[in-house]
Amino acid sequence: MQLIKILLYILPSILTNTPFQSTVKKSTVLVCYGKVKPESIKGYTYVILESLNYTSKQIKTIKAQNSKVFAYISLGEVNINAPYFKVLKENTIGKNENWDSYYLNLKSNKTQETLLSIVDKTLSKGFDGLFLDNIDNFTIYGPQKDQKKDLVNLLKKIKEIYPKKEFLQNAGLDLIPETASYINAIVIESVASNYSFKDKSYNLRDNNEFINQLIRLKSINENSKIPVILIEYADSKKLFNQIVEKIEPSKFEYFIGNIDLQSIPKFK
Template sequence: MRRFNLFLWLLPSLLSAPVFSNSVNKSTVLVCYGKLDPVKIKGYNYVILEEKNFKKEEISLLKKNNKNVLAYISLGEVNSNAIHYNLLKNRTLGKNNNWNSYYLNLKDKSTPVVLMSLIKKVLDKGFDGLFLDNIDNFSSFGPQFSQRNDLIELIKRIKKTYPNHTLVQNSGLELIPDTKNFIDSILFESVATDFSFIDNLYKLRENSDFLERLKNIKKLSTTYKIPVLLIEYADNKLLYDQIIKRLSSTNFEYFIGKIDLQAIPDFSK
Protein backbone atom coordinates (compact mmCIF):
# COMPACT_ATOMS: atom_id res chain seq x y z
CA MET A 1 0.00 0.00 0.00
CA ARG A 2 2.26 2.77 -1.23
CA ARG A 3 1.61 6.43 -0.72
CA PHE A 4 0.73 8.29 -3.89
CA ASN A 5 3.15 10.93 -5.15
CA LEU A 6 0.54 13.68 -4.87
CA PHE A 7 0.11 16.86 -2.95
CA LEU A 8 -1.87 15.89 0.13
CA TRP A 9 -5.49 16.82 0.00
CA LEU A 10 -7.06 18.69 2.87
CA LEU A 11 -10.09 16.71 3.97
CA PRO A 12 -13.23 18.86 4.21
CA SER A 13 -14.23 19.37 7.82
CA LEU A 14 -17.69 18.00 7.22
CA LEU A 15 -16.27 14.50 6.82
CA SER A 16 -15.72 13.06 10.26
CA ALA A 17 -15.92 9.32 9.58
CA PRO A 18 -16.51 6.97 6.69
CA VAL A 19 -20.06 7.25 5.38
CA PHE A 20 -21.27 3.70 4.95
CA SER A 21 -24.40 2.31 3.37
CA ASN A 22 -25.12 0.40 6.56
CA SER A 23 -23.97 1.68 9.95
CA VAL A 24 -23.80 -1.90 11.24
CA ASN A 25 -20.86 -2.42 8.89
CA LYS A 26 -18.79 0.45 10.25
CA SER A 27 -15.12 -0.26 9.75
CA THR A 28 -12.83 -0.57 12.77
CA VAL A 29 -9.79 0.30 10.65
CA LEU A 30 -8.96 3.69 9.13
CA VAL A 31 -6.14 4.23 6.66
CA CYS A 32 -5.52 7.76 5.41
CA TYR A 33 -2.30 9.32 4.13
CA GLY A 34 -3.89 12.72 3.62
CA LYS A 35 -4.59 15.38 6.21
CA LEU A 36 -7.69 14.94 8.35
CA ASP A 37 -9.23 16.48 11.47
CA PRO A 38 -8.07 14.46 14.52
CA VAL A 39 -11.02 15.70 16.59
CA LYS A 40 -13.43 13.78 14.38
CA ILE A 41 -11.63 10.43 14.27
CA LYS A 42 -13.05 8.24 17.02
CA GLY A 43 -13.73 4.62 17.84
CA TYR A 44 -11.25 2.82 15.60
CA ASN A 45 -9.12 -0.14 16.63
CA TYR A 46 -6.46 0.82 14.08
CA VAL A 47 -5.70 4.25 12.62
CA ILE A 48 -2.86 4.26 10.07
CA LEU A 49 -1.53 7.69 9.12
CA GLU A 50 1.26 9.62 7.44
CA GLU A 51 3.37 10.91 10.32
CA LYS A 52 4.40 14.22 8.76
CA ASN A 53 0.78 15.41 8.56
CA PHE A 54 0.24 15.52 12.31
CA LYS A 55 1.62 17.39 15.28
CA LYS A 56 2.43 15.67 18.55
CA GLU A 57 -0.64 17.06 20.29
CA GLU A 58 -2.86 15.85 17.44
CA ILE A 59 -1.47 12.35 17.78
CA SER A 60 -2.14 12.51 21.51
CA LEU A 61 -5.77 13.36 20.82
CA LEU A 62 -6.07 10.54 18.31
CA LYS A 63 -4.70 8.10 20.87
CA LYS A 64 -7.32 9.15 23.41
CA ASN A 65 -10.15 8.34 21.01
CA ASN A 66 -8.76 5.28 19.22
CA LYS A 67 -6.97 2.08 20.20
CA ASN A 68 -3.88 1.83 17.97
CA VAL A 69 -2.58 4.92 16.16
CA LEU A 70 0.15 3.80 13.77
CA ALA A 71 2.56 5.60 11.48
CA TYR A 72 3.26 4.44 7.94
CA ILE A 73 6.80 3.45 7.05
CA SER A 74 8.13 1.49 4.09
CA LEU A 75 10.94 -0.97 4.76
CA GLY A 76 11.35 -1.77 1.08
CA GLU A 77 11.02 1.46 -0.86
CA VAL A 78 11.48 5.21 -0.61
CA ASN A 79 9.48 7.88 -2.42
CA SER A 80 11.19 10.98 -3.79
CA ASN A 81 8.96 13.10 -1.53
CA ALA A 82 10.04 11.29 1.64
CA ILE A 83 12.09 13.21 4.19
CA HIS A 84 14.81 10.54 4.12
CA TYR A 85 15.01 10.25 0.33
CA ASN A 86 18.16 12.36 -0.04
CA LEU A 87 19.94 10.16 2.48
CA LEU A 88 19.18 7.00 0.52
CA LYS A 89 18.75 7.99 -3.13
CA ASN A 90 22.29 6.96 -4.10
CA ARG A 91 21.84 3.56 -2.45
CA THR A 92 18.62 2.45 -4.14
CA LEU A 93 18.33 -0.49 -6.54
CA GLY A 94 15.88 0.54 -9.22
CA LYS A 95 12.47 2.13 -9.57
CA ASN A 96 8.91 0.96 -8.95
CA ASN A 97 7.11 2.83 -11.72
CA ASN A 98 3.62 2.02 -10.39
CA TRP A 99 4.27 4.16 -7.33
CA ASN A 100 7.18 6.38 -8.41
CA SER A 101 9.33 4.99 -5.61
CA TYR A 102 12.76 3.37 -5.39
CA TYR A 103 13.80 -0.01 -4.00
CA LEU A 104 15.94 0.16 -0.88
CA ASN A 105 19.15 -1.79 -0.43
CA LEU A 106 19.00 -3.23 3.09
CA LYS A 107 22.37 -4.88 2.55
CA ASP A 108 23.94 -1.43 2.53
CA LYS A 109 24.86 -0.85 6.18
CA SER A 110 23.75 2.77 6.12
CA THR A 111 20.18 1.99 5.01
CA PRO A 112 19.00 0.31 8.26
CA VAL A 113 20.69 3.11 10.21
CA VAL A 114 18.70 5.75 8.31
CA LEU A 115 15.48 3.78 8.77
CA MET A 116 16.02 3.30 12.51
CA SER A 117 16.71 7.02 12.88
CA LEU A 118 13.48 7.78 11.03
CA ILE A 119 11.56 5.32 13.19
CA LYS A 120 12.84 6.98 16.36
CA LYS A 121 11.72 10.37 15.09
CA VAL A 122 8.29 9.00 14.24
CA LEU A 123 7.72 7.13 17.49
CA ASP A 124 8.99 10.06 19.57
CA LYS A 125 5.89 11.88 18.36
CA GLY A 126 3.79 9.47 20.37
CA PHE A 127 2.53 6.92 17.85
CA ASP A 128 1.50 3.54 19.27
CA GLY A 129 3.48 1.77 16.60
CA LEU A 130 4.22 1.30 12.92
CA PHE A 131 2.59 0.01 9.78
CA LEU A 132 5.39 -1.77 7.88
CA ASP A 133 4.82 -1.52 4.14
CA ASN A 134 6.28 -3.24 1.06
CA ILE A 135 7.05 -6.51 2.84
CA ASP A 136 5.81 -8.43 -0.21
CA ASN A 137 8.86 -7.13 -2.08
CA PHE A 138 10.94 -9.63 -0.12
CA SER A 139 8.86 -12.72 -0.96
CA SER A 140 9.95 -15.40 -3.45
CA PHE A 141 8.80 -13.51 -6.53
CA GLY A 142 9.52 -10.03 -5.21
CA PRO A 143 12.21 -7.67 -6.52
CA GLN A 144 14.06 -7.73 -3.18
CA PHE A 145 13.99 -11.45 -2.45
CA SER A 146 17.78 -11.51 -2.05
CA GLN A 147 17.41 -9.12 0.91
CA ARG A 148 14.88 -11.29 2.73
CA ASN A 149 17.15 -12.13 5.67
CA ASP A 150 18.17 -8.49 5.97
CA LEU A 151 14.52 -7.49 6.23
CA ILE A 152 13.81 -10.08 8.92
CA GLU A 153 16.79 -8.83 10.92
CA LEU A 154 15.56 -5.25 10.58
CA ILE A 155 12.06 -6.11 11.82
CA LYS A 156 13.61 -8.04 14.69
CA ARG A 157 15.76 -5.02 15.52
CA ILE A 158 12.75 -2.69 15.48
CA LYS A 159 10.81 -4.93 17.88
CA LYS A 160 13.80 -5.33 20.18
CA THR A 161 14.29 -1.55 20.29
CA TYR A 162 10.57 -0.81 20.73
CA PRO A 163 9.10 -3.90 22.47
CA ASN A 164 6.01 -2.07 23.69
CA HIS A 165 5.00 -0.66 20.32
CA THR A 166 2.59 -2.29 17.88
CA LEU A 167 3.95 -3.52 14.56
CA VAL A 168 1.56 -4.33 11.71
CA GLN A 169 3.08 -6.11 8.72
CA ASN A 170 1.64 -5.44 5.27
CA SER A 171 1.34 -8.73 3.36
CA GLY A 172 4.36 -10.99 2.93
CA LEU A 173 2.44 -14.13 3.87
CA GLU A 174 5.36 -16.47 3.28
CA LEU A 175 7.57 -14.45 5.64
CA ILE A 176 5.25 -14.94 8.61
CA PRO A 177 7.12 -18.00 9.97
CA ASP A 178 10.17 -15.73 10.31
CA THR A 179 8.45 -12.52 11.45
CA LYS A 180 5.61 -13.88 13.63
CA ASN A 181 7.47 -13.28 16.89
CA PHE A 182 8.10 -9.62 16.09
CA ILE A 183 4.76 -8.42 14.73
CA ASP A 184 1.36 -7.95 16.34
CA SER A 185 -0.90 -8.33 13.31
CA ILE A 186 -0.77 -8.65 9.55
CA LEU A 187 -2.65 -6.73 6.89
CA PHE A 188 -3.60 -7.91 3.42
CA GLU A 189 -4.74 -5.74 0.53
CA SER A 190 -7.15 -6.58 -2.27
CA VAL A 191 -8.35 -9.97 -1.11
CA ALA A 192 -11.94 -9.41 -2.27
CA THR A 193 -11.09 -6.79 -4.88
CA ASP A 194 -8.64 -6.48 -7.77
CA PHE A 195 -7.78 -2.90 -8.73
CA SER A 196 -6.20 -2.60 -12.19
CA PHE A 197 -3.36 -0.09 -12.50
CA ILE A 198 -3.37 -0.48 -16.28
CA ASP A 199 -6.82 1.02 -16.81
CA ASN A 200 -7.43 2.49 -13.34
CA LEU A 201 -10.40 0.16 -12.85
CA TYR A 202 -11.98 -0.86 -9.54
CA LYS A 203 -13.50 -4.36 -9.60
CA LEU A 204 -14.16 -7.53 -7.63
CA ARG A 205 -11.60 -10.31 -7.73
CA GLU A 206 -12.69 -13.53 -9.45
CA ASN A 207 -14.61 -15.53 -6.85
CA SER A 208 -12.37 -18.61 -7.08
CA ASP A 209 -9.29 -16.45 -6.56
CA PHE A 210 -10.95 -14.66 -3.64
CA LEU A 211 -11.87 -17.94 -1.93
CA GLU A 212 -8.36 -19.33 -2.39
CA ARG A 213 -6.76 -16.22 -0.92
CA LEU A 214 -9.22 -16.19 1.94
CA LYS A 215 -8.53 -19.84 2.72
CA ASN A 216 -4.77 -19.22 2.90
CA ILE A 217 -5.20 -16.17 5.11
CA LYS A 218 -7.56 -17.96 7.49
CA LYS A 219 -5.10 -20.84 7.73
CA LEU A 220 -2.27 -18.45 8.51
CA SER A 221 -4.30 -16.63 11.17
CA THR A 222 -5.27 -19.91 12.85
CA THR A 223 -1.81 -21.47 12.66
CA TYR A 224 0.11 -18.50 14.01
CA LYS A 225 -2.69 -16.89 16.04
CA ILE A 226 -2.07 -13.54 14.36
CA PRO A 227 -4.89 -10.99 13.96
CA VAL A 228 -5.65 -10.17 10.32
CA LEU A 229 -6.65 -6.80 8.87
CA LEU A 230 -7.88 -6.19 5.32
CA ILE A 231 -7.85 -3.23 2.97
CA GLU A 232 -10.14 -3.31 -0.04
CA TYR A 233 -10.56 -0.73 -2.79
CA ALA A 234 -13.80 0.68 -4.20
CA ASP A 235 -15.04 3.84 -5.89
CA ASN A 236 -18.82 3.41 -5.68
CA LYS A 237 -21.60 2.16 -3.42
CA LEU A 238 -22.41 -0.93 -5.49
CA LEU A 239 -18.87 -2.25 -5.32
CA TYR A 240 -18.67 -1.32 -1.65
CA ASP A 241 -21.80 -3.36 -0.90
CA GLN A 242 -20.41 -6.31 -2.86
CA ILE A 243 -17.21 -6.18 -0.82
CA ILE A 244 -19.16 -6.08 2.43
CA LYS A 245 -21.10 -9.16 1.34
CA ARG A 246 -17.88 -11.03 0.65
CA LEU A 247 -16.25 -9.98 3.90
CA SER A 248 -19.31 -10.99 5.93
CA SER A 249 -17.99 -14.56 5.88
CA THR A 250 -14.93 -13.48 7.86
CA ASN A 251 -14.29 -11.97 11.27
CA PHE A 252 -11.42 -9.86 9.97
CA GLU A 253 -11.29 -6.13 10.64
CA TYR A 254 -11.20 -4.10 7.45
CA PHE A 255 -11.04 -0.75 5.68
CA ILE A 256 -12.55 0.05 2.29
CA GLY A 257 -11.24 3.11 0.48
CA LYS A 258 -10.02 4.51 -2.81
CA ILE A 259 -6.67 3.42 -4.14
CA ASP A 260 -4.83 6.65 -3.24
CA LEU A 261 -5.90 6.47 0.43
CA GLN A 262 -5.80 10.25 0.61
CA ALA A 263 -9.22 10.83 2.17
CA ILE A 264 -12.01 9.19 4.11
CA PRO A 265 -14.35 7.63 1.55
CA ASP A 266 -18.06 8.27 1.09
CA PHE A 267 -19.99 5.23 -0.10
CA SER A 268 -23.45 6.53 0.71
CA LYS A 269 -24.42 6.99 -2.93
Protein backbone atom coordinates in the same frame (compact mmCIF):
# COMPACT_ATOMS: atom_id res chain seq x y z
CA MET B 1 -6.95 -32.24 7.41
CA GLN B 2 -6.32 -28.63 8.44
CA LEU B 3 -7.31 -27.38 4.97
CA ILE B 4 -10.52 -29.43 5.03
CA LYS B 5 -11.46 -27.96 8.42
CA ILE B 6 -10.92 -24.45 7.10
CA LEU B 7 -12.96 -25.16 3.95
CA LEU B 8 -15.83 -26.52 5.99
CA TYR B 9 -15.66 -23.49 8.24
CA ILE B 10 -15.68 -20.67 5.71
CA LEU B 11 -17.24 -21.97 2.49
CA PRO B 12 -20.84 -22.10 3.77
CA SER B 13 -20.69 -18.42 4.71
CA ILE B 14 -18.96 -17.44 1.45
CA LEU B 15 -21.31 -19.33 -0.83
CA THR B 16 -24.55 -18.71 0.99
CA ASN B 17 -27.45 -17.22 -0.97
CA THR B 18 -28.87 -15.42 2.05
CA PRO B 19 -29.62 -11.78 1.13
CA PHE B 20 -27.09 -9.29 2.46
CA GLN B 21 -28.34 -7.21 5.35
CA SER B 22 -28.81 -3.49 4.67
CA THR B 23 -27.21 -2.52 7.97
CA VAL B 24 -23.46 -2.86 7.61
CA LYS B 25 -21.26 -2.49 10.64
CA LYS B 26 -18.82 0.39 10.57
CA SER B 27 -15.27 -0.48 9.60
CA THR B 28 -12.98 -0.74 12.61
CA VAL B 29 -9.93 0.25 10.56
CA LEU B 30 -8.93 3.59 9.01
CA VAL B 31 -6.03 4.00 6.60
CA CYS B 32 -5.46 7.62 5.62
CA TYR B 33 -2.22 9.17 4.37
CA GLY B 34 -3.73 12.59 3.70
CA LYS B 35 -4.05 15.28 6.36
CA VAL B 36 -7.48 15.38 8.00
CA LYS B 37 -8.79 17.01 11.16
CA PRO B 38 -7.81 14.92 14.21
CA GLU B 39 -11.29 15.27 15.73
CA SER B 40 -12.77 13.57 12.64
CA ILE B 41 -10.81 10.37 13.33
CA LYS B 42 -12.92 8.61 15.90
CA GLY B 43 -14.06 5.15 17.00
CA TYR B 44 -11.55 2.88 15.24
CA THR B 45 -9.61 -0.12 16.53
CA TYR B 46 -6.72 0.52 14.13
CA VAL B 47 -5.80 3.91 12.68
CA ILE B 48 -2.93 4.09 10.17
CA LEU B 49 -1.61 7.57 9.32
CA GLU B 50 1.24 9.43 7.65
CA SER B 51 3.18 10.74 10.65
CA LEU B 52 4.44 13.88 8.89
CA ASN B 53 0.89 15.23 8.73
CA TYR B 54 0.43 15.39 12.51
CA THR B 55 2.08 16.85 15.58
CA SER B 56 2.62 14.97 18.84
CA LYS B 57 -0.29 16.91 20.34
CA GLN B 58 -2.59 15.89 17.50
CA ILE B 59 -1.53 12.24 17.81
CA LYS B 60 -2.43 12.42 21.50
CA THR B 61 -5.90 13.68 20.53
CA ILE B 62 -6.35 10.91 17.96
CA LYS B 63 -5.21 8.25 20.45
CA ALA B 64 -7.80 9.44 22.94
CA GLN B 65 -10.55 8.81 20.38
CA ASN B 66 -9.38 5.44 19.04
CA SER B 67 -7.90 2.18 20.32
CA LYS B 68 -4.51 2.14 18.54
CA VAL B 69 -2.79 4.59 16.21
CA PHE B 70 -0.01 3.53 13.84
CA ALA B 71 2.35 5.44 11.59
CA TYR B 72 3.12 4.39 8.03
CA ILE B 73 6.68 3.45 7.11
CA SER B 74 8.05 1.52 4.15
CA LEU B 75 10.94 -0.84 4.82
CA GLY B 76 11.20 -1.71 1.13
CA GLU B 77 10.84 1.50 -0.85
CA VAL B 78 11.30 5.26 -0.70
CA ASN B 79 9.00 7.67 -2.54
CA ILE B 80 10.45 10.68 -4.34
CA ASN B 81 8.34 12.99 -2.16
CA ALA B 82 9.69 11.63 1.12
CA PRO B 83 11.80 14.14 3.10
CA TYR B 84 14.57 11.56 3.46
CA PHE B 85 14.51 10.58 -0.23
CA LYS B 86 17.94 12.01 -1.08
CA VAL B 87 19.64 10.07 1.72
CA LEU B 88 18.01 6.73 0.89
CA LYS B 89 18.13 7.14 -2.90
CA GLU B 90 21.90 6.59 -2.76
CA ASN B 91 21.25 2.95 -1.87
CA THR B 92 18.42 1.83 -4.15
CA ILE B 93 18.28 -0.95 -6.73
CA GLY B 94 15.50 0.03 -9.14
CA LYS B 95 12.18 1.86 -9.47
CA ASN B 96 8.53 0.98 -8.80
CA GLU B 97 6.77 2.81 -11.63
CA ASN B 98 3.29 2.34 -10.11
CA TRP B 99 4.10 4.47 -7.07
CA ASP B 100 7.06 6.56 -8.31
CA SER B 101 9.27 5.05 -5.63
CA TYR B 102 12.64 3.27 -5.47
CA TYR B 103 13.54 -0.13 -4.01
CA LEU B 104 15.78 0.06 -0.94
CA ASN B 105 18.94 -1.95 -0.42
CA LEU B 106 18.76 -3.32 3.13
CA LYS B 107 22.20 -4.87 2.75
CA SER B 108 23.55 -1.34 3.10
CA ASN B 109 24.40 -0.28 6.68
CA LYS B 110 23.60 3.30 5.69
CA THR B 111 20.08 2.28 4.64
CA GLN B 112 19.42 0.42 7.88
CA GLU B 113 20.81 3.26 10.01
CA THR B 114 18.61 5.76 8.19
CA LEU B 115 15.51 3.58 8.59
CA LEU B 116 16.18 3.12 12.33
CA SER B 117 16.54 6.89 12.67
CA ILE B 118 13.19 7.38 10.88
CA VAL B 119 11.57 4.78 13.13
CA ASP B 120 12.86 6.53 16.24
CA LYS B 121 11.74 9.97 15.09
CA THR B 122 8.31 8.65 14.11
CA LEU B 123 7.61 6.72 17.30
CA SER B 124 8.73 9.68 19.42
CA LYS B 125 5.50 11.42 18.38
CA GLY B 126 3.55 8.97 20.52
CA PHE B 127 2.28 6.42 18.03
CA ASP B 128 1.35 2.97 19.37
CA GLY B 129 3.43 1.40 16.65
CA LEU B 130 4.18 1.19 12.93
CA PHE B 131 2.48 -0.05 9.79
CA LEU B 132 5.30 -1.75 7.86
CA ASP B 133 4.74 -1.50 4.11
CA ASN B 134 6.23 -3.31 1.10
CA ILE B 135 7.20 -6.43 3.02
CA ASP B 136 6.11 -8.52 0.02
CA ASN B 137 9.09 -7.08 -1.88
CA PHE B 138 11.26 -9.51 0.07
CA THR B 139 9.37 -12.68 -0.86
CA ILE B 140 10.58 -15.15 -3.49
CA TYR B 141 9.06 -13.22 -6.42
CA GLY B 142 9.83 -9.73 -5.07
CA PRO B 143 12.49 -7.31 -6.36
CA GLN B 144 14.41 -7.63 -3.08
CA LYS B 145 14.11 -11.39 -2.57
CA ASP B 146 17.84 -11.68 -1.86
CA GLN B 147 17.42 -9.33 1.13
CA LYS B 148 15.01 -11.50 3.13
CA LYS B 149 17.49 -12.19 5.93
CA ASP B 150 18.37 -8.50 6.09
CA LEU B 151 14.69 -7.61 6.47
CA VAL B 152 14.10 -10.17 9.22
CA ASN B 153 17.18 -8.97 11.10
CA LEU B 154 15.97 -5.38 10.80
CA LEU B 155 12.54 -6.33 12.16
CA LYS B 156 14.19 -8.16 15.04
CA LYS B 157 16.34 -5.13 15.83
CA ILE B 158 13.34 -2.76 15.76
CA LYS B 159 11.34 -5.03 18.07
CA GLU B 160 14.27 -5.29 20.49
CA ILE B 161 14.65 -1.51 20.62
CA TYR B 162 10.90 -0.90 20.99
CA PRO B 163 9.50 -4.00 22.77
CA LYS B 164 6.32 -2.23 23.92
CA LYS B 165 5.38 -0.93 20.48
CA GLU B 166 3.20 -2.87 18.04
CA PHE B 167 3.91 -3.58 14.39
CA LEU B 168 1.57 -4.36 11.51
CA GLN B 169 3.11 -6.26 8.60
CA ASN B 170 1.61 -5.39 5.22
CA ALA B 171 1.62 -8.41 2.87
CA GLY B 172 4.55 -10.82 2.59
CA LEU B 173 2.53 -13.83 3.75
CA ASP B 174 5.34 -16.22 2.78
CA LEU B 175 7.56 -14.56 5.38
CA ILE B 176 5.23 -15.09 8.34
CA PRO B 177 7.23 -18.05 9.73
CA GLU B 178 10.28 -15.74 9.99
CA THR B 179 8.51 -12.50 10.98
CA ALA B 180 5.73 -13.69 13.31
CA SER B 181 7.81 -13.09 16.45
CA TYR B 182 8.20 -9.41 15.60
CA ILE B 183 4.73 -8.38 14.46
CA ASN B 184 1.30 -8.00 16.07
CA ALA B 185 -0.96 -8.32 13.01
CA ILE B 186 -0.78 -9.12 9.31
CA VAL B 187 -2.39 -6.75 6.80
CA ILE B 188 -3.33 -7.90 3.32
CA GLU B 189 -4.64 -5.75 0.48
CA SER B 190 -7.18 -6.52 -2.26
CA VAL B 191 -8.51 -9.89 -1.14
CA ALA B 192 -12.04 -9.22 -2.42
CA SER B 193 -11.29 -6.19 -4.60
CA ASN B 194 -9.00 -5.83 -7.60
CA TYR B 195 -7.84 -2.35 -8.62
CA SER B 196 -6.26 -2.10 -12.08
CA PHE B 197 -3.36 0.34 -12.33
CA LYS B 198 -3.41 -0.05 -16.11
CA ASP B 199 -6.87 1.43 -16.66
CA LYS B 200 -7.40 2.87 -13.15
CA SER B 201 -10.56 0.83 -12.59
CA TYR B 202 -12.06 -0.67 -9.43
CA ASN B 203 -13.33 -4.26 -9.65
CA LEU B 204 -14.12 -7.37 -7.66
CA ARG B 205 -11.51 -10.10 -7.62
CA ASP B 206 -12.23 -13.42 -9.31
CA ASN B 207 -14.26 -15.49 -6.84
CA ASN B 208 -11.93 -18.50 -6.93
CA GLU B 209 -8.93 -16.27 -6.22
CA PHE B 210 -10.85 -14.64 -3.38
CA ILE B 211 -11.81 -17.97 -1.78
CA ASN B 212 -8.27 -19.37 -2.06
CA GLN B 213 -6.77 -16.26 -0.47
CA LEU B 214 -9.34 -16.27 2.32
CA ILE B 215 -8.60 -19.93 3.06
CA ARG B 216 -4.90 -19.12 3.27
CA LEU B 217 -5.52 -16.17 5.60
CA LYS B 218 -7.73 -18.28 7.86
CA SER B 219 -4.98 -20.85 8.08
CA ILE B 220 -2.35 -18.23 8.95
CA ASN B 221 -4.66 -16.70 11.52
CA GLU B 222 -5.34 -20.05 13.21
CA ASN B 223 -1.76 -21.35 13.11
CA SER B 224 0.12 -18.19 14.04
CA LYS B 225 -2.57 -16.63 16.27
CA ILE B 226 -1.84 -13.32 14.56
CA PRO B 227 -4.84 -11.07 13.74
CA VAL B 228 -5.59 -10.45 10.06
CA ILE B 229 -6.62 -7.01 8.76
CA LEU B 230 -8.01 -6.53 5.24
CA ILE B 231 -7.56 -3.40 3.11
CA GLU B 232 -9.89 -3.20 0.13
CA TYR B 233 -10.46 -0.61 -2.60
CA ALA B 234 -13.72 0.77 -3.98
CA ASP B 235 -15.01 3.89 -5.74
CA SER B 236 -18.75 3.51 -5.23
CA LYS B 237 -21.29 2.52 -2.60
CA LYS B 238 -22.34 -0.41 -4.77
CA LEU B 239 -18.84 -1.87 -4.92
CA PHE B 240 -18.34 -1.09 -1.24
CA ASN B 241 -21.41 -3.16 -0.36
CA GLN B 242 -20.32 -6.02 -2.63
CA ILE B 243 -16.93 -6.13 -0.93
CA VAL B 244 -18.44 -6.06 2.56
CA GLU B 245 -20.80 -8.89 1.64
CA LYS B 246 -17.81 -11.01 0.69
CA ILE B 247 -15.50 -10.25 3.61
CA GLU B 248 -17.89 -9.87 6.56
CA PRO B 249 -18.25 -13.67 7.10
CA SER B 250 -14.49 -13.94 7.64
CA LYS B 251 -14.78 -11.87 10.86
CA PHE B 252 -11.51 -10.12 9.94
CA GLU B 253 -11.31 -6.42 10.65
CA TYR B 254 -11.19 -4.35 7.49
CA PHE B 255 -10.89 -1.01 5.74
CA ILE B 256 -12.40 -0.05 2.37
CA GLY B 257 -11.30 3.15 0.65
CA ASN B 258 -10.04 4.80 -2.55
CA ILE B 259 -6.69 3.71 -3.94
CA ASP B 260 -4.93 6.98 -3.06
CA LEU B 261 -5.85 6.69 0.65
CA GLN B 262 -5.87 10.46 1.06
CA SER B 263 -9.13 10.98 2.95
CA ILE B 264 -11.73 9.34 5.18
CA PRO B 265 -13.84 7.33 2.69
CA LYS B 266 -17.31 8.48 1.71
CA PHE B 267 -19.06 6.47 -0.97
CA LYS B 268 -22.02 7.48 -3.13
